[in-house]
Amino acid sequence: MSRSERLLQLLQLLRGHRYPISGAELANQLNISLRTLYRDIRSLQAQGAIIEGEAGLGYVLREGFVLPPLMFSxxxxxxxxxxxxxxxxxxxxxxxxxxxxxxxxxxxxxxxxxxxxxxxSPLLVGPSDNHSFCQPQVLDIRRAIEAECKLVIQYQDQQGQQTERTIWPFAIGFFDNVRLVVGWCELRNDSRNFRVDRIASLKVTDIRYPRRRQTLLNDWYRQKNIPRK
Missing domain, CATH: 1.10.287 (Helix Hairpins)
Structure with a gap:
C-alpha cells in the first residue's frame, strides 16, 4: 500500500467514527506502527484535516475537510x-x-x-432505445422533490384507467428501461410507485407537503425492509 493510499484509508476510518478512536486501534486496522500513525496524522493535519485528540486519548475528524481528488485510486x-x-x-x-x-x-x-x-477507461455504457426517462416530466418531478412540493398528476394504471392523483414525491427510481416516482399518494393514503411513462400530465404546485422528504424516504425504506447504503 502506497503512503497516499494509506492516508486515504486513515481518513476513511476516521470519517466512520463519530467519537474518538484510539491510535492503537487505528494502527492495528492499517497494519502500521503507532509511530507511523502519528506521522500520518500530522501529515493530514498539515494538509488541512481537523483531527482532534492526542496519544492515549484517541482521535476524531471534524467536518469540513475535503479530500483532494488526486488521492482517488x-x-x-x-x-x-x-x-x-x-x-x-x-x-x-x-x-x-x-x-x-x-x-x-x-x-x-x-x-x-x-x-x-x-x-x-475501457468501461463502456451501451446505448438505449428507451427515451421515456428523458421526458420533460422528469425535470419537473426532480424540481418538485427538491422543493418538497406536491404534484398533481393524471395517471394511467396498468389496466388503462386514468385517475387524478395528488402525490408527495420524495424519490425517483432509475431502472434500465423505466423511471419510477416514489411518493405519498393522498388518494390511497400510502406510499405508491408511479411510472413516469404513464403520467399523462402533471402540475408542480407551490404547496409544501407536511412531512420532510427525508422522513418519507426513511419510512419507505423501513416499510420495504430495504437496507440503507
Missing part, C-alpha cells in the same frame, strides 16, 4: 467514469450535463496517470 476513478457515462446516456439532459462537468473538474486536478484513466 485508479479503480475509484474508473467507477466514477462508468457512473458518469451511465448518467450521460440514461438520465435527463440536466443530469447528463452535470455528470460531464463533474468529470471535467476532476480531470483538471488529478495526476497525469489518473487523467489517462479518465480519458481511456
Amino acid at each position: 485508479a479503480q475509484e476513478i474508473e467507477a466514477l467514469v462508468l457512473g458518469a457515462r451511465w448518467v450521460a446516456e440514461r438520465a435527463d439532459a440536466q443530469l447528463a450535463e452535470a455528470a460531464t462537468q463533474a468529470m471535467s473538474k476532476i480531470s483538471a486536478v488529478v495526476t497525469p496517470e489518473l487523467r489517462y484513466r479518465l480519458d481511456e
Whole structure:
C-alpha cells in the first residue's frame, strides 16, 4: 500500500467514527506502527484535516475537510467514469450535463496517470432505445422533490384507467428501461410507485407537503425492509 493510499484509508476510518478512536486501534486496522500513525496524522493535519485528540486519548475528524481528488485510486476513478457515462446516456439532459462537468473538474486536478484513466477507461455504457426517462416530466418531478412540493398528476394504471392523483414525491427510481416516482399518494393514503411513462400530465404546485422528504424516504425504506447504503 502506497503512503497516499494509506492516508486515504486513515481518513476513511476516521470519517466512520463519530467519537474518538484510539491510535492503537487505528494502527492495528492499517497494519502500521503507532509511530507511523502519528506521522500520518500530522501529515493530514498539515494538509488541512481537523483531527482532534492526542496519544492515549484517541482521535476524531471534524467536518469540513475535503479530500483532494488526486488521492482517488485508479479503480475509484474508473467507477466514477462508468457512473458518469451511465448518467450521460440514461438520465435527463440536466443530469447528463452535470455528470460531464463533474468529470471535467476532476480531470483538471488529478495526476497525469489518473487523467489517462479518465480519458481511456475501457468501461463502456451501451446505448438505449428507451427515451421515456428523458421526458420533460422528469425535470419537473426532480424540481418538485427538491422543493418538497406536491404534484398533481393524471395517471394511467396498468389496466388503462386514468385517475387524478395528488402525490408527495420524495424519490425517483432509475431502472434500465423505466423511471419510477416514489411518493405519498393522498388518494390511497400510502406510499405508491408511479411510472413516469404513464403520467399523462402533471402540475408542480407551490404547496409544501407536511412531512420532510427525508422522513418519507426513511419510512419507505423501513416499510420495504430495504437496507440503507
